[in-house]
Amino acid sequence: MIGDSASFLAVGAALFILGGIGFVTRRNLILIFLSAELMLHGVSLTLLTFGRVHRNLEGQAFTIFILTVAACEAALGLSLILALYQHSKSLDVDLWSKLREADLPAPLLALDAGEPPLETAPSPAPLPRLAPAGLPPIIDDDFPAELAATVDARTIITPSPPDDGEYR
């Protein structure tokens, strides 16, 4: 018997579902992220409700951990988004689809008519390859000339760039 808590549960379920909808349908990296947070709200609400139903504090304790993890996730996720943005100058999640089977013509379920054609990530400058930890990056022919000229290479800490399909 959950009695009058059912309406709280219903709101939690609705929040969860709406977050899921957003996660699936949005193409903006940040909005996808926000949708995931919305799903977490729904889960938190459900946990709290069940905690009240069972008359103990475990639901609340659990929610605190959810908060913690959400904060960590937000910090790391936003830095990753910034790193991705740095490379493609776009927040479109479709640009990051390297896992696709190579010979599939285009994202299968993605395209409606009239959408601008899927463009590959413009790469403004070739990125330096990630140097092993603690070592300065090797400045060779592949290193962007403008970076090598203007920046002290030893201060660069570069996230691993997604490769552009040129395996060396």
Place this chain on the structure above:
Amino acid sequence: MTASIGRLTTPASIFNRLHAWLTDLAPPLACMPLEFQQLVLWLIPAAPLAAAVVISLLGPKLLRERSHWPCWLALAVSTACALVLLTNIMPQSFEGGDSATGVVAVGYPWISIGEMQVRIDLRADAMSTLMLSMVTSVSLLVSVFSAGYMHGDRGYARFFAAFSLFVFSMAMLVLSGNYMQLFIFWELVGLCSYLLIGFWFQKPSAAAAAKKAFVVNRIGDMGLILGIFLIWTTFGSLDFASVLFSPETLSQAATAHPGRITTICFLLLAGAMGKSAQFPLHVWLPDAMEGPTPVSALIHAATMVTAGVYLVARSTPLFALAPDAQLFVTGIGAATALLAALIALTQMDLKRVLAYSTVSQLGFMFMALGVGAAGAELATAGATAGMFHLFTHGFFKALLFLAAGSVMHAMGDVIDMRHFSGLRRSLPITHWTFLCGAAALAGVPLLAGFWSKDEILAVLHEAGRHERVGGFFTAIYWIAAATAFLTAFYAFRAYFMTFWGPQRFPPEAGHHPHDAPPAMAWPLRLLAVAALFVGLAAAATHWFARYLAHTPGMAHEGEHAFHIDLMVASGVIAVAGIALAWFMYVRRPGLAASLSQAGRRLYDLSYRKFYFDELFLAALVLPLRAFAWLCYMADVHVIDRLVDAAGAAPRVASRLPRLLHTGLVSNYALMMWAGVLAYLGFLLGLIG
């Protein structure tokens, strides 16, 4: 062997003097404690093994041109130990004579399956000690020679590593206490032989020769291991002690399984024929001359190829119960000896002449090993004669090969006798030592080969008196005599063609060919001395026969005798052969050519080695190639297709699921939704 045509008892004085000298030397050694004996025994194989390990680990980087030092040291230790052992297990008194002694160093149990116990043991008795002393001393001399001969070769360290490994394997083979261990080291010497024949593996001919030796030996080895299996099922043991040396077990087995012993003997003989290059498995040995000459001298003349003879001699108690097998041994030996001698008549390659000579002499040994068919009392005499020829042959054939190596060294690796002649002035040491070896091989009276060949002729002659198989052995006797004549002829043909006549050098030799350097000269000199005197020392005193008679399992023979008339006859045969060679190649140099023109067909038959290689090619190799081609086709067109189909199946099956791999995060999330939905359905009892 009491009845004989004419007999001459040993000059007792010579023997007594030798005996007195030995007993002066022997007591401190003979009184050695058991631990010391065992240490000595262990050291014989362990020292070369250690050398092989050290050279192969350190050789290429550290030792390089000094790689021969560990080998020399180890072989010197082995030789010293073998000689100590020789004096040590020598019976205390030659007169008493019936205390058969042996030393067994306790090894360790290697395989223990149910009732089957296989041990790795070192076991020395008179026969193995005699053989060991020959093996180790010849290897020591050859290793010293090799240091000069192989100088500057890129695989210098590799050579000495394989060389040491070979000596280790050979010592272990001779010291084996059971058939299993014997088989293992039988294969290991085969491996070393393979490694050393193919030492210059860059040469396609050397690689092919190594492969041929290995494959032909496999044929014989299959017989050997089947024989060992049969020994196991018959006797329940593989130990020499329980199979060979207990007459009760042997007679029990012979009555329990009639015909089984004969089968075992034939199977063991197959192995011996492969290893000792007996007809028709002799084809690998001449090709094995592609290896470095010291290898030919040691492995393919003196030691490894005699392992077959050793095996048959060691199994004398078994063969004594199988007269049919013994007749076969003699017959094969005679056929091989005659055939190889005929081929050797026309070969132009000095090393090939010697190789066929080796095959022929091994045939002689086999002839002697089979005389037991003409009466069990002759079996020991036959084994003694065979082992004695093995012993002397080891020395003079190694000498001949080393001298041929020295010629090769001086002639810039040219070995075809048509390209050089008259070398006796520019290569004096080589000339004299080769002469000693050739004379010993030819059986010039009082030299090593004379004594041993004479003993073989004597036992064959004795066997000819048997009422049932006498005729067979008489025929064998005449074949042996004819072969002895041919031997003398081809040995001196090679000698005269190389060292007499006008002095000619091939262009490869350079301006002034130089004789052997000291490292090569001293082994030649020592071996020449051995070739001259070892027969006299061992046979004239009957020392060898008496010593060997202390081998367990060898029936004691009565008073030994010399056959003066046979000795005179074989001396005449040898001198006649030499004289003919001198007449044809020194006196009338054109005669040989005109004769070969006259008997063109026969000449070709001999020169082309009786077309054995062609025969094998047509009868064995080509059908096998065809079969291999069939298998290849089946592999490519049937099996590969099946594998391809197995690989293609997932590709076909994945055609649809692959479409889900769009690489878009949202689509993956949607699939997760579907999964959650399915799980919820399961929770609510809608699904499953």
Place this chain on the structure above:
Amino acid sequence: MTLTAAQGTMLASVATSAVGMWLALSPRAMRLRIIGAAIASAALVVAVTALDGPRGALDDQILFWLFAGSALVSSVFMVTSREPVYAALWFALATLGACGLFMLLSAPFLAAATVIVYAGAIIVTFLFVIMLAQQTGYTFYDQRARTPAAAIVASWLLLGALLWSYQQWQNEPVNVAAGPALTADANPNPFSQPDSEATAHSMRALGRSLFGDYLYAVEIAGTLLLVAAIGAIAIAPRRAEGTI
């Protein structure tokens, strides 16, 4: 199978909200999409009314509907908004609504913490990122939802199933044996059982629970935060590289 009135209401409103959502996500005119979003959120609220609302004082009921309504409406608008900045603001509003519900569930500490963490920190960070990354205004990838129909069908099936089962549970005891044995032999955490109803939801009780039963978990979570902070610093690109 005959449906009760409440069940009928619930299913009908869920279906309506699905249609509204589809309208809101489709590439139509602005007004139509706003109408769709309004329909969807209203229908969701109606669906919640199909379950028993909170019984108690009137002000409690008013607060519940206020918070639930604002959370649902702002969630729908957040999901359907075509401008990331608006979406983030809608998300902040949804967070506030959810926090109000936390309050009603006697979890004042959590409500405060969530407001501080989300509305205070995370939203601000999101806005920063959006401002920095998207200075150009409209982008084509925000204008069009991906696979709206499939997502709506899947999600609303889930929602319908959840609400249906909540409605069932409301009036009958949960048949634990019917489902998988989730709590077979669980040992209840002693510190998480409140002594009395009065102290049940005090911060003191929560503190006892956290630092009694979940001490290790708290420590690990603290470490996780530290690691995440360091990781974020390490990953985030520098301005020196001219990234943004």
